[in-house]
Amino acid sequence: MKKLIPFCLLLACIGFQSCKNDEKQKELEAAKAEGEKVVKTECYKAIYEKDTIDLDLYTLKNGKIGGGMIMKVANAPERTGEIAGEFKGDTLFIDYTFKDTEHKDTKFKNPMALLKKDKQLILGNGTMQTTMGVTYLVKDKPIDFENVKYKFNSVNCE
Template sequence: MRTLVTSCLILSCIVLQSCKKNETPKEVEAIQAEAEKPVSVDCYQAIYENDTVDLKLNTLKSGKIGGDMVMKVAGAAEKVGKIQGEFRGDTLFVDYTFIEEGNKNKTFKNPMAFLKRDQQLILGNGTMQTTMGVTYLVKDQPIDFDRVKYKFTSIPCK
């Protein structure tokens, strides 16, 4: 009796698997490319004393956020990189993966949190911790969005 049930289950799985739509690799790529197309693009800029930070956010169909960020901080190497993350309520949590000018062989990755308030994005200051080579914002510690350097205002995209 057990072998009959097992045989029926295996046969059912095979039949269901063979009924699956046969998708060519090109169709799969087209579906993935469509899902990754931005539904909106927003550009922001923050200026603090001699520092300038440019941010381009692409909102994807899936609700995820991707984009580019360039940080020109006085007295430090220019940082150019990509951001990826998502909104949780009114806060955008991203990972910023970047290279520093003059050190293109090494890639850095930092977590960041932006609070969306009206037409502004405010880069928060939070407690970071590194465990096993991965840096993240400590969950139990609040992120300060009041005493900050960088407040991003919306600008037209280039």
């Protein structure tokens, strides 16, 4: 009988703890859903010679950025995909995950950096490196925002 009492207490404690974990999980999921609400939408277009890039940005309540981008570059397949990232100061660092019209079954992912200057976003040229299949901008190398092709101007969202 003496051994049964501690065993019952242990089971009761485990039961109470599991209820607390369920409550914490529900609170975390609710906070995540709240942080993923769109609070601002902006649209941009960059035109350079025969190239056109359309960019839609969605600012989420948690400060992250999402959206979509369509790249129509001369002599290259059209690329359509999604972006995800965040601002660090006045620079937006994003990952562009896309498919192109030639390789419809393959997804590609490229890092990009866009400098926000007045009402423009300027796509920078940076040194990229691929390690273990992941491409990223090299941290120690500066990103050039002066000698660039693509400057995005704000446009009305459709």
